[in-house]
Amino acid sequence: MSAKPQESVLVVDFGAQYAQLIARRVRECKVYSEIVPYDISPEEIERRGAAALIFSGGPSSVYQEGAPRPDPGILELGLPVLGICYGHQLLAQELDGKVEATGIREYGKTEMNVKGNGILFEGLPLEQTVWMSHGDSVRGAPSGFQITAHTAASPVAAMEDPERRLYGVQFHPEVIHTPLGKDILKNFLYGAADLLPTWTMVSIIEQAVGEIRAKVGNNKIICGLSGGVDSATAAVLVHKAVGDQLTCVFVDHGLLRKREGEQVEDTFRRHFHMNLIHVQAQQRFLARLEGVTDPEVKRKTIGEEFIRVFEEVARELKDTHFLVQGTLYPDIIESGTRDAARIKSHHNVGGLPEEMDFTLVEPLRSLFKDEVRAAGEELGLPEEIVWRQPFPGPGLAIRIIGEVTAEKLEILRDADDIVLDEIKRAGLYKEIWQSFAVLPDIKSVGVMGDERTYAYPIVVRAVTSEDAMTADWARLPYEVMERISSRVINEVKGVNRVVLDISSKPPATIEWE
Ligand code: XMP
Helix, strand or coil, rough: CCCCCCCCEEEECCCCHHHHHHHHHHCCEEEECEEEEECCCCCHHCCCCCEEEEEECCCCCCCCCCCCCHHHHHHCCCEEEECCCCHHHHHHHHCCCCCEEEEEEEEEEEEECHHHHHHCCCCCEEEEEEEEEEEEEECCCCCCCCEEEEECCCCCCCCECCCCCCCEEEECCCCCCCCCCHHHHHHHHHHHHCCCCCHHHHHHHHHHHHHHHHHHHCCCEEEEEEECCCHHHHHHHHHHHHHHCCCCCCCECCCCCCHHHHHHHHHHHHHHEEEEEEECHHHHHHHHHHHCCCCCCCCCCHHHHHHHHHHHHHHHHEEEEEEEECHHHHHHCCCCCCCCCCCCCCCCCCCCCCCCCCCEEEEEEECCCCHHHHHHHHHCHHHHHHHHCCCCCCHEEEHCCCCCCHHHHHHHHHHHHHHHHHHHHHHCCCCEEEEEEEHHHHHEEEEEEEEEEECCCEEEEECCCCCCCCEEEECCHHHHHHHHHHHHHCCCCCCEEEECCCCCCCCCCCCCC
């Protein structure tokens, strides 16, 4: 199940740092692209309906023993090929060109001179800045190739053989530091490979809808909603395909942010008219969390209870054999391009009900996160859902240090709402990866009016990040911090102090538990 079109460009991955980026850039040119391992067979390439190939960069030297090489049959398929960096050197090496270690490393922005006769550079200036990162160089192009660009250190910075439709560039067209990189990719895709820019959001949605219908038929299907963009987009897509056959389940474990439940009701029941089961399980989760202080035990407890609730609901929906999963393409890549079929446990709800016998429908499994957002927008999801910052499955429970109680939840939920409100008002919500409040398990002395107080502090945590693997504390403007501080202290009962977390990850983590 995917939004895969007939024609695709396969990025053959030789261990590149940038393989994902290449696929994304190709998709930005409205041509579908996927990453495949370098030892893919020619048959598999044909089976996947590849219309063109891109050989990625990689850390090895092509002349070293054990360096990754493609199956020689691949070049005999007659498909257009673009080699990038290591891929460029591979083309030279596999044919009869010459690759050597020059002792000169070209790294960073480099001036390149273009000869006016190449397809890759058609319509582009003869002097360009490109991004280089290599030690080896192609010293001689293979026969049949013309050299189309050079730099001070690379006599063959680009080469092409239009007859065999083979193209190589030493630089990285996929990175933004090569300003004309996308134009060069477009020249390869539309000019050299004769592809058309037809992979648009509308076509992606149409295709996915068709595939969902074919897979689900007249059967019933269930989808767990978390309030985040992935499950929401997957649900709306499946609903578009099979309408009332879909039932969405939203488990309110009482650990959500303010108004989250209402928003799910508004969006899915009132706006999209979907079958929605809204399980009010607040008391149940709170009871299970009584006395629990260890972060991992909290996670496990919430995860298990979640599955139990979900199973109970699913059992009542008799004859439902299909389950929607919001798996994304990066999840598939992370699980190894080779075993792309591996099913990821639904990290957002803390694990799939394992013993349940569902056929999975994963309508987003070929999309990157930003593509999911674009699809969500196209499908009419509200901006608050489409652009929502990530939120952990165990919710506010891992932002309350120590035992979770109803009182602490109320304090944290109110404080968190103010933090988010002020960040949104300052126009910072989208550029900040996550911003939220944390309630530590301490009290401190304060003074309000003439009275001494002994109350909780609230920690403000805001980070910037690309992927949550590393993060930096966000430099919030003083005025924003001031408003957060004064509002939290004035409006949230039980709080007399606001502090700011200025730790990056590593060594800290984004969450406090
Ligand atoms: P840390 O705190 O490890 O968080 O830097 C990295 C990212 O993961 C999210 N997170 C979780 N998400 N279940 C989830 O679904 C969890 O138990 C969990 N713990 C952390 C966190 O919000 C951040 O985006």
